[in-house]
């Protein structure tokens with residue numbers, strides 16, 4: 552097949568960036584690059600971008616970045632700000648809780664939102680600001696070749712199968728868990744690592760529970776764990792709750808036989824029996840599972856931290872760089888932070904390669920630490936202890952855990968994820984004028 556050569560659009564900064572992947576990370580990167588005066592285009596292998604997935608949480612530092620990109624109003628109209636995160640045993644007895652977002656003292660809220668709706672907000676903003684052709688669907692990145700003057704990216708049209716080439720100054724691999732660009736860097740890496748936990752996820756409309764703004768984590772991931780939170784402003788305005796739920800079941804670890812796929816359908820009969828006898832007074836757990844229009848199943852996988860994300864004119868971002876267990880609200884949040892840091896560093900660097908190296912240095916160690924922290928989540932460790940010591944429930948949490956045992960919940964994870972050092976402005980706020988002034 553004869554390759555068809557074309558170039559991405561020319562930017563005011565003089566650098567042209569091609570982004571592989573129109574997920575949360577890739578779309579935010581396009582918006583951040585545009586805000587910094589750098590021309591960007593996005594390609595995605597999906598033929599149509601549909602609002603897939605279920606709920607996702609955006610931590611205050613990610614909300615700060617989206618606010619800076621002018622998306623706060625849209626977020627507020629779509630999702631709900633989280634007021635508190637509370638851990639319970641499987642009977643609904645409270646173990647520990649604390650405020651979230653503004654209630655915890657941050658200047659920005661934490662949002663609970665449908666992942667697909669968030670993606671559609673970002674997509675609409677990219678098309679409005681960068682042009683309606685700035686995101687090309689049905690276009691898969693197959694590989695790339697770097698030369699001193701740029702990077703030539705091989706693409707395939709998913710409709711016709713036709714292959715083509717496109718040149719750019721920078722290629723960003725925001726192509727998710729099974730990233731092609733990452734495989735180019737690390738061809739021998741193999742499949743993601745599985746920890747023996749399976750997740751079933753769904754969304755069910757119901758009555759609001761507790762204060763209507765709580766993220767509830769119940770049970771123990773030694774056996775069965777259930778996470779639930781509301782994600783829809785529209786439902787809340789009607790006095791109802793669109794409840795995102797997630798059932799976690801630990802099964803004897805075997806080799807993972809299927810490819811981890813966020814969009815794989817799950818079966819009610821595989822998940823409901825594990826929760827059928829749950830009788831939480833303020834949450835109908837079996838009813839929520841049974842009431843979901845669609846159930847998704849996903850193995851809890853991640854990949855080992857990488858020794859580098861950037862090489863020459865090519866870099867990784869979001870799940871392509873650091874897929875992590877979906878715990879602690881960091882998957883989407885860290886992708887958004889990556890996107891802003893990338894734009895900031897590229898905008899002020901003397902060369903594309905220097906900008907990508909600076910982005911790598913700014914982000915990699917911090918996010919690698921989160922990947923590792925998620926493997927040993929303090930919340931899970933404490934809920935496991937509660938389940939072992941008080942399998943039939945308890946009256947006072949002080950009878951089950953000492954204050955010292957509870958302390959890591961409050962201090963440990965938050966420190967690692969750097970949500971404790973939010974100042975008033977984004978460290979990566981950059982417009983063309985700000986860039987010149989720095």
Ligand SMILES: Cc1cc2nc3c(=O)[nH]c(=O)nc-3n(C[C@H](O)[C@H](O)[C@H](O)COP(=O)(O)OP(=O)(O)OC[C@H]3O[C@@H](n4cnc5c(N)ncnc54)[C@H](O)[C@@H]3O)c2cc1C
Pocket residue numbers: 571572573574575576577594595596597603604605606607666690691692693725726727728729730731752813814868869870871877882883884886
């Ligand atoms: C369909 C889907 C549903 C999800 N649902 C949830 C959820 O319910 N809860 C949750 O916590 N997280 C979910 N995630 C993961 C979550 O979106 C990410 O952890 C986080 O937002 C970081 O996003 P990302 O942009 O780095 O990667 P992703 O969101 O995975 O986006 C990667 C994008 O790259 C595209 N792509 C892949 N290969 C290529 C290629 N070769 N060329 C071009 N494009 C390519 C994919 O089509 C995808 O749109 C989901 C991801 C996907 C793709």
